[in-house]
Amino acid sequence: MISRIDLRGGALPEGPALRDLLPRADFDVAAALEKVRPICEAVHHRGDAALIEFAEQFDGVRLESVRVPRQALKDALDRLDPDVRAALEESIRRARLVHREQRRTAHTTQVVPGGSVTEKWVPVQRVGLYAPGGRSVYPSSVVMNAVPAQEAGVESVALASPAQAEFGGLPHPTILAACALLGVDEVYAAGGATAVAMFAYGTESCPPVTMVTGPGNIWVAAAKRYFTGRIGIDAEAGPTEIAILADSTADPVHVAADLISQAEHDPLAAAVLVTDSAELADAVEKELEPQVAATKHVEDRIRPALSGKQSAIVLVDGIEEGLRVVDAYGAEHLEIQTADAAAVADRVHNAGAIFIGPWAPVSLGDYAAGSNHVLPTGGCACHSSGLSVQSFLRGIHIVDYSRDALAEVAHHVVTLAEAEDLPAHGAAVKARFGWKVPESK
Secondary structure, three states, X not given: OOEEEEOOXXXXXXXXXXXXXXXXXXXXXXXXXXXXXXHHHHHHHHOHHHHHHHHHHHHOOOOOOOEOOHHHXXXXXXXXXXXXXXXXXXXXXXXXXXXXXXXXXXXXXEEEOOEEEEEEEEEOOEEEEEOOOOOOOOHHHHHHHHHHHXXXXXXXXXXXXXXXXXXXXXXOHHHHHHHHHHOOOEEEEOOHHHHHHHXXXXXXXXXXXXXXXXXXXXXXXXXXXXXXXXXXXXXXXXXXXXXXXXXXXXXXXXXXXXXXXXXXXXXXXXXXXXXXXXXXXXXXXXXXXXXXXXXXXXXXXXXXXXXXXXXXXXXXXXXXXXXXXXXXXXXXXXXXXXXXXXXXXXXXXXXXXXXXXXXXXXXXXXXXXXXXXXXXXXXXXXXOOOOOHHHHEEEEEEEEEOHHHHHHHHHHHHHHHHXXXXXXXXXXXXXXXXXXXXXXX
């Protein structure tokens, strides 16, 4: 069901050469970009009318309006299963605890007497959040996007999720209920690239936003790339992935279950086990079959994901080599199931989120750890972070210098301006002192 890559018995290559040996899904955003271009431009020129037509074409439902009535949000929350409501409320509570601690405050540095630089943090003014609605429904993604935006102080938060024919053209009711719990009352029935285009350009119903965040399929990723520069984005999220670094102390039942838990997202989902124990590898392979057979989504998602080129068991000589492999892979989710797991985790450089030991499975982070589950995929964890309060803040430097403070450094400014052949830069300083640079003290 899952392939093996044997990296034992020799020195591991460096950098890109090692990454090239590791499994990864094909995710061609550039090719998808050309297909979303006409969709985005149709929304640009025809607004809500284009959104309504695309909902009929892609979602099989004819909308009267893309804006979801507020009463529909209230009704969805009223009808929500009490256990689901309680779980969402706890997820929100824990996420707020973690994300509230991420708030940043202004800080002033006194560079010299009379000269200071203050860095203040300002939230983006309006964001569009996207909650997928294809193979599964993701109220958890509503929580993970809305909470950090709200804790950052974003004034205007809107959310889009695909129209569902089953629910009369509204997004899934659990999505609507999650919005109601979070106080997000501006919701649109729009999916995929059309939702991103709606947010980026604005339509009759939806004012434009300054930033779009949230996971989605390749069409969402392509639309985010299309609008980069016009709006801010969190990331071009690809298929989800889990890597597990494990040794002989790991429980194969846990490892197999965790690999399957990510494989059920999508046939392109990646499940990778890195281990120095051939016995564990054998036991996990043996355990996969009965666990897969006992669950849902086997043929349409789990089996294709586990047997695809993006998933594998990678055998290494030891944990040192395993650390090099997982750092080269840069997993969205990385579990450490080894002896002294916390110490091993502390040495990891590249991962979206790290889960330590047998009692912190990825699914905990998906819902109720308090961490954020919107994380970098496709190896982007080597340079990018998951969604946080910081994602919605901009740092602005405020420079405040007195005459004497400028005079003290004026000769350096003029010298550097002339070294860069930008004499007008220096002249802007000289003009303040009667065109004569003050002598340094």
